[in-house]
Amino acid sequence: MDNTYREIDEAAECDVRLFWRLISRQKNRKTNQISEILHHNRKCKSPEDISNAFADFYADVYTPTENAKFDSDFKAHVTEFVDRTLESCATNNGLLPGGEITLYEIETVVRNLKLRKAPGYDKLQNEHVRYSGSKLHTVILRIFNAVIRFGRIPLCWKHGLLIPLFKGNGKSKQAPENYRPISLLPIIDITSAVYVNEHVSVPFKVRQGVRQGGVLSTILYLVYINDLLNELELVGTANISNIRTSNPSFADDVVCIGTSPQRLQNMLNCAYDYSLKWRFEFNPLKSVILGYRTELDLVFNLGDKSVNISTETKHLGILRTVDLSPSTDIQHSCRKGRNAYFAIAGTGSCLLNPLTVCGLYNKIVIPAVLYGCELWNGIKPKDIRCLETFQHFIVKHIQGFPKRTRSDMCESMTNLERLPILVEKRKLMFLYKLCEMKAQSLTKQIFIYRLFQYFGDTSRKQHGFIPDVTNILSKYSLLNFLNSYMFTGCFPTKLQWKNIVNSAINQHEKHRKEERMRSDNDFTRFLRLSENNGYDFIWQYAKYTGRLRTAKHVAKLWSTPPTSGNCNLCGHFVQDTLYHQITMCTELQTQRHLLYKRLSEMTSDNFLYTLLSKSDEYVSCFLLGNHEEALLDFLTPEHCLDVLNEGFSYLKYCRL
Known part of the structure; x- marks a missing residue:
């Protein structure tokens, strides 16, 4: 088992593909079996019943609905056009x-x-x-x-498998509508079947829709929905000054922006009329209305059904609230990050080098937590505490430290940046993207308008991205780049801006961290131990030697503040319990003499004499890994690691 985790640590540095393959092997395998489905008020438990229940549900989804309100005349017109096109294609013998x-x-x-990639029916x-x-x-x-x-496609190409994937987010696993159908083969007017629990359902026809994950699916859907977006823009749209903001849409998520209740209702009516024309139905339960600045006590209808009015909703994975505060979204992101971390912890992270686990944390957890953080405008101190509390818990868990360990030590020993700092960096990189957008894009026009509006009326209190990013630029003395852009239209390249941002923020953060540490007596020993080695010295040692258990014990000694009290071994009252146990405790006298004997044998009597002539604090720091130049002159390079190993082996007897 130890060899497996040593391979993972080594692969993290040199072979990314091998690293992820080894990590996947260590994950706790969750069963993909679906135990029970509730369909038409009937419980389905056998694999055959479950797969057929899914097939029945998806067959309904992929079958065009009939509604007396649908536009029959328009259907007849489209049908006639399609028939003429097919007839023309049949008579035309030319190639595609x-x-x-x-x-x-x-x-x-x-x-x-x-x-x-997964195969379909043919197993190829x-x-x-x-x-x-x-x-x-x-x-x-x-x-x-x-x-x-x-001009004909083989029938066998028109068969496909649907794999139901659970959507999650606390939804019921018994409801078929909470599973997303993933197609293993192209599905355009084909026969499909559902594959569940190693059982294939009865086949059914797919008569409408596009397949999930298809290359053409996005294009086909955009062609289908484009006319609706054009009609919504004609019916009613919001303006920012003289800029028409239209109705933002992404895939099947459409936002209707109404500056008055009547305009919003007009757009809902337009969408409903379009659905009648093109013979599909909206689900009002999946739509929501947010009222900003004023409470809405009105009723909005999508056809003959009302749409819910709420104070918050998720759009593109980002929680939006009517008070425009990011607090709720930040709390949700931290919960999501904690779940993502413990999914990693299932790989046996306690047996991995903390630097390797932090690499996983940076690649998997951090992107999940900071998704959409560029829109966290007006972050309050309580929001910063929420982010920091989340990371402090994670970084202590990774290293096996007690909860009361100083957080600055924990983050320093793993080279992790504070989350609020990462948020600021992402906002500044988002600023670059805005500055480099094409002038005719809607986003760029709104950005330029808001930018000059902010600097043109500084007396008025303003909120949003522009005030936030301006404050960040001022904090790190980078505001001159934005001022230059406003006058010249020139901005640094992406690589230049990234280096400028990282250099300014990292230098500022390093200075602040050192100030915090030097003003607190709890960090006195930690700073001295790391002054010649770097904060991550212990975990680098573990990576080089493979002695992770020893490194974890020494790391706890490093992170323990100097404290006075009774020694846990001999019971005497001392000023510094760690220094006492290393150099003076009578209970460790035998082990200490054996250590000095081994050091003398592998080096020289002159080295040992010079070491023991120093103060107890100096000797303790040396055995804890702080090898100063004065003593290194007595050691050859190959002996330095041997001395370090002997010192760390002796420290396992210390108990604080």
């Missing part, structure tokens, strides 16, 4: 646009096939095609060109 496919095109696509994977050789490539070429010449 682009002509026949060449062998070079087939080979290029095969080389770029992604590996380790991309590896079979990629490593099959030129003969199969020729067969594939003939098949595709036959499809182009005859």
Whole structure:
């Protein structure tokens, strides 16, 4: 087991793919089995019943609904147009646009096939095609060109598997609607089946919609919904000065911005009319209305159903509230980060070097916590405390430190940056993105307007991204870059700006941290031990030698503040319990003499005499790893590590 975790530590430095493969092996495997589904008030427990229940549910989803209010005349018009198009295609014997496919095109696509992908009905994977050789490539070429010449797609290509994936977020696992159908093959007017618990359901027809994860799905959906967005813009739109803000949309998330209740209702009516024309139905339960500045006691309808009025909702994974405060979103992000961390901890993080675990924390947990942090405007002290409390807990858990260990020590020993600092860095990088956007983009126009509005009326208290980022720039003496941009339109390149931001913030943060530590007696010993080694010296030692258990014990000694009291070993009252146990405690006299004997044998009597002539504090710090130049002159490079190992082995007898 120790060898496995040593391999993970080594792979983290040199082989990223091997590292993630080893991490995946150590994760606690969660079963993907679905034990029970409630469908049409009937409990389904057997694999066959569960898969058929999903098939029945998805068949309804993929079957066009019928509603007496749907526009029959428009349907007849579209049907007639499609029939004419099909008839024209049938009489036209020409090839599809682009002509026949060449062998070079087939080979290029095969080389770029992604590996380790799930197969469909035929159990064939991309590896079979990629490593099959030129003969199969020729067969594939003939098949595709036959499809182009005859204008027909083989029936077997129209079969696919749907894998239900649970959406999470506290939803019921018994409801089929809380599972997202993932298609393993293209699904455009094809026959599908659901694969659950190693059982395939009865097949069903897919008559509408696009498949989840398809390359063309996004484009097809945008073409389908584009007319609705155009109509919403004509019906009613909000303005910022003379800038029309339209209705922001991303995939199937559409935001309707109404400056008055009547305008908002007009847009809802427009969306409902569009749905009747194109024969689909909205789900009002998945829509919500937020009222900013004023409480809404009105009723908004989407067709004949009302839409809920709320004080908060999630949009693109970011929690938006009517008071525009980021506090709730920050608390939610910290809870999400804690869950993500303990998912990592399931890999056996206590047996990994803390620097390796911190690497996982930076790559997995931090992005989850700071997602959308550029929009955390007006952060309050309580929000900063929430972020810091979250990271302090994590960093102590990673290193196995007690809860009352000083947080500055814990973060320093793992080289982790404070979360509020990372938020500021991300906001400044977001500023770069805004400055480099094209002038005709809507986002850039709003940014420029808000920027000049802020500096043009400094007497009025303003909120939002511009005041926040201006305060951050002033804090780190970087405001001149924004002033220069306003007058010249020039801004540093991405790499230049990143280096400028990191240099200014890191220097400022380092200075503040050193000031905090030097003004507090709890850090006296910690600062002395790290002055010749660096804060992460102990974990670097563990990575080099593999002695993680010894390093963890020494790290706890490093992080223990100087305290007076009765020694846990001999019972005497002393001024500094750690220094006393290392150099004076009678209970450790035998172990101490053995240590001095081994040091004398591996070095020289002159070295030991020089060491013991120093103060107890000096000797203690030396054995704790702070090797100063005066004594290093007596040691050869190969002896330095041996002396360090002997000192750390002796320290295991210390008990604070």
